[in-house]
Amino acid sequence: MRQRNMACFDDEKINKFLSCSETGYLGLFDGVYPYVVPMNFIWHEGAAYFHGADEGKKVDIMKHNNRASLTVSESFGTIADPVPARTDTAYMSVMIFGEIIFLQDLEEASAVMQHMLDKYVPGYYETPLQKSHVDKYRSSLGSKTFIYKLLPQSITAKENPMNKDKSFFPGRTIRSDK
Numbered sequence: 001m002r003q004r005n006m007a008c009f010d011d012e013k014i015n016k017f018l019s020c021s022e023t024g025y026l027g028l029f030d031g032v033y034p035y036v037v038p039m040n041f042i043w044h045e046g047a048a049y050f051h052g053a054d055e056g057k058k059v060d061i062m063k064h065n066n067r068a069s070l071t072v073s074e075s076f077g078t079i080a081d082p083v084p085a086r087t088d089t090a091y092m093s094v095m096i097f098g099e100i101i102f103l104q105d106l107e108e109a110s111a112v113m114q115h116m117l118d119k120y121v122p123g124y125y126e127t128p129l130q131k132s133h134v135d136k137y138r139s140s141l142g143s144k145t146f147i148y149k150l151l152p153q154s155i156t157a158k159e160n161p162m163n164k165d166k167s168f169f170p171g172r173t174i175r176s177d178k
Helices: 011-020 057-064 106-120 131-136
Strands: 023-029 034-040 042-044 047-053 067-079 088-102 145-160
Touching: 011 042, 011 067, 011 088, 011 145, 023 047, 023 057, 034 047, 034 057, 042 106, 047 057, 047 106, 067 145, 106 131, 106 145
Parallel strands: none
Antiparallel strands: 023 034, 023 067, 042 047, 047 145, 067 088, 088 145
16 A cells, blocks of 8 residues: 555454445456446455345356455545645545355355345344245346355555544635635
8 A cells, every 4th residue: 555644454443344334346357357346245254245146247257256356435525625736535445355255055145134134224124034035036037146255365444534624515615724
């Protein structure tokens, strides 16, 4: 990482960030081009999990090259500065590099899907997800749902925290900062 002063090594902060963020960008390589797909995901017990159809371009790529990355980034606003080149963005980003595993165990797949429901629609369902639902569900196109696990080999994180005194808001002008 070029800007080492922006690196985040706080595992607790990284885990909380990954647990709360909603969208990750799964990076795959088909041998010709990078292929990046926005995904809902969960961060659970040191791995990232996502789900999708059991067929398609993403699956074809993962079957031929199971190395992948997941990038998660959140913007926390713009940092204003009287010097135009110092105007910046407050953010945190995490990049996970590792290998994709196609989950075969119905018990683990069902637990992952329950964690996804707990993250994206907490409290919506009155009963836990049944394994039979995960096993038998087919999409409107007839595809079975697969659960994928990105097992990290390395993780990097970077942040630029918001300085509340410099937070840009509509109506703030350079005159406010002089």
